Amino acid sequence: MQSEQRPWGAWYVLDQGHGYKVKRLDVRPGNRLSYQTHAHRSEHWTVVQGTATCTLDGETVEVRTGDSIDVAIGMPHRIANLHDDELVVVEVQRGDYTGEDDIVRLDDDYDR
Numbered sequence: 001m002q003s004e005q006r007p008w009g010a011w012y013v014l015d016q017g018h019g020y021k022v023k024r025l026d027v028r029p030g031n032r033l034s035y036q037t038h039a040h041r042s043e044h045w046t047v048v049q050g051t052a053t054c055t056l057d058g059e060t061v062e063v064r065t066g067d068s069i070d071v072a073i074g075m076p077h078r079i080a081n082l083h084d085d086e087l088v089v090v091e092v093q094r095g096d097y098t099g100e101d102d103i104v105r106l107d108d109d110y111d112r
Contacts, residue, residue: 004100007110008033009081014090021098025079027052027087032080034108041095041102043071045079050087053080076106 002013008031015022027033027050035055045052046068054061054069055078063069071077073095081087105112 006033007031009087011091016098019094019096019098021093023091023093025087025089025091027079027081027089029081029084029086032109033078034103034105034110034112035076035078036106037074037076037104038095038102039074039104040097041093042073043077044092044094045069045071046090046092048088048090050081050085051083052087052089053082054078055080078107 004011009026009028011026012024013021014024045054045063047063047065049065051065052063054063056069056071057075057077061069079089
């Protein structure tokens with residue numbers, strides 16, 4: 001299984017094929033991913049544990065266990081864990097390219 005440790009937690013590829021990739025994102029308490037965009041893929045996030053504070057194009061929405069939210073291609077977005085418990089999100093990426101280099105970081109807590 002492809003995976004990578006990040007300053008905010010870790011991600012794991014659960015499945016992938018032509019035009020899609022499914023990842024598990026583990027976000028540690030008090031951490032958040034970069035505010036970013038993608039040119040080639042949309043994302044669908046389902047929270048399976050914890051509460052995600054999601055920023056989509058400047059709007060903040062709380063997504064709780066069992067709920068989901070969509071991110072359109074090109075939309076600025078971020079997931080944050082502002083709570084004391086681990087946050088686990090299943091992310092389904094759809095598009096003609098789902099490589100890790102399809103990221104434009106607009107703001108990043110870790111200076112990447």
